[in-house]
Amino acid sequence: MSKVLGLPTSELLLKGNASCPGCGAAITLRHVLKAFGPKTILIIPACCTSVIAGPYPKTAFNVPVLHIAFAASAAAGAGMSEALIAKGRDDVNVVVWAGDGGTVDIGIQALSGAAERGHNMVYICYDNEAYMNTGIQRSGSTPPKAWTTTTPGGNPGFKKDMIGIMFAHRIPYIATLNPAFPHDIINKIKKAKSIQGFKYLHALSPCPPGWRFDSSLTIKVARMAVLTGIWILYEIENGVLRLTGPSKNLLDKKKRLPVREYLKLQGRFAHLSEKDIIEIQEMVDESWMKIADMLESNKR
């Protein structure tokens, strides 16, 4: 395989797919599939990617895809993984690609079951922080205070700590992804591929229509999420946390940009007061304190 900037050139998510302009999920998925390679079967529950896949009889993917009911993707992946073992195939990647609603809300039971049983599969949640496919309704992964069509005054809830939940399942590999850092995506997918058992990856997926920013700004928004520290790049291998990419240098608060720089790019946060922004900044700082604790416990 020839390489440009170290990235595989094969395209398994095809041109002309039905994603919105500037879709963060499609950018991540493109890199994810490059890293997995063609011996991959995707399992997709109801989500934006059900549409991105394109209508019958065509498909936007150069890998086989099983479309499945909203709550069912982790279970379908579990069954497929076991069937491949029964058939003596150990060269096929079973990969669930699900949205945040399909992961943190309706799909969490099947996900928890599959993770606890430890099937050999990769589960990737692409998190656009609301039910975008149905038109920007709040999910359990919507950040606090964000506007959605079902939280017109701002989300009164908090963003569910999905990584914490998956960490409690004692799975061998957990990582976060961000479309502004494709090398980081490729490295993490390659690592996930090489590890036996249940792997969980969580990708921040900026959504121009849902987050209310211009479709030319996806990468800027995504990068700003990392530089302000509201999205932290890391991996947890066998319980040991390691920061990756620019996040490696952001443990010191002084090195992080104020979260305001991220919020101000997006219309969904346009209504925030000064007090709101301070509260969100405090949440970001708290989440880094948790990271610092985990890094400290690594040493013990």
Place this chain on the structure above:
Amino acid sequence: MNEQNNIKMLTGNYAAAYAVKLSRVEVISAYPITPQTPIIEKLSEFVERGELNARFIRVESEHSAMASLIGAASVGARTYTATSAQGLLYMGEVVWWAAGARLPIVMGVVTRALAPPWSIWTDHTDILSFRDSGWIILFASNAQEVLDLTIQAFKIAENEKILLPVAVTWDAFVVSHTLEPVSIPEQRIIDEFLEKKRPQPHALNVDEPFSLGNITFPSDYMELRRSIDRAMKYAKEIIVSVDKEFGEKIGRKYGGLIEEYFINDADILIITLGVIGEEAKEAVDRLRKEDLRVGLIRLRSIRPFPSEILSKYCCDKKLCIVIERSVSFGGGGVILNDVLSTFYRYNVETPTIGYIAGLGGREVSVEDIVGMVSEACGRLKDGKLPNEPLWYGVKIGERYE
């Protein structure tokens, strides 16, 4: 012992487990529910002891049981699960998905009444609420038939012109937990009858990527739905031919879509299903001793519905009596409605009376069936045919209104 006559005392549930073992299922996925549990316990033993080389997934819900089998079957594995009542309903969304995806999954359904109020006893309303789902729905009436029909189900489901999931059902406790002598066929003979599972033509394969279940516009959706209906119609032939082949190879034949009992010279036909069909045979014997020419049709397939054969046998009778363990609230009896709609479409004018009996596991004895036949005959004689099904043996009084 002659292996051909390997008789064991088995419950209906254990008979199902033996059938799954003989069928060399590759992936089993199940969640426990009374009265299905002995099936999956026995299967766990087979797998742990290495007697069955299958992957056993102890899922966290019935929804995941079926979803995981969809994942497994989509890459071509032979798959099995079993459930009952609430479990089947909880599984509901993906039950339909399995049929729409044309995956030859086989499921045992130990029929049980739906709650509330809680009831663990037999009733057919659970499986019959999936009448329109695209699943082939077969009814066994004893442990031997559970074993035989479960093996046959794989052959029916995997037929390349069918490729639909099959539910094999039997009554809670009366069949599921009652020991009966069951003849277990030799593995060699079943291997011959049921060839090794080949991946279906639309099994997902990394060497030839395509998608299963993409969004489909109104311009194509109807054609895909019609193909299920056509497969279902074709299944009528295959259920009969598989029963015949099983009879030739293994020595037991049931009749395919229906089992007949004294129907040729009968004036009155009882139409029923499940374990009531066993009691009804005794009722027929008893009534014939009283010179009443009664016969029995035991429905073995509810989907596809045996319309042609049913109308052929019923058209020249004086009276048909449908006895069922199910109800469509405000709409009659589930089975009665199918029978009457068949009669109307096939110009059968035989007077027909429906009985709703045995809900929630209430016993339907030989005497009860004799009672229904006598009452129905009286109504026919008096010209008092009811427009609606009759509830047999229900207590009446202020308390129950």
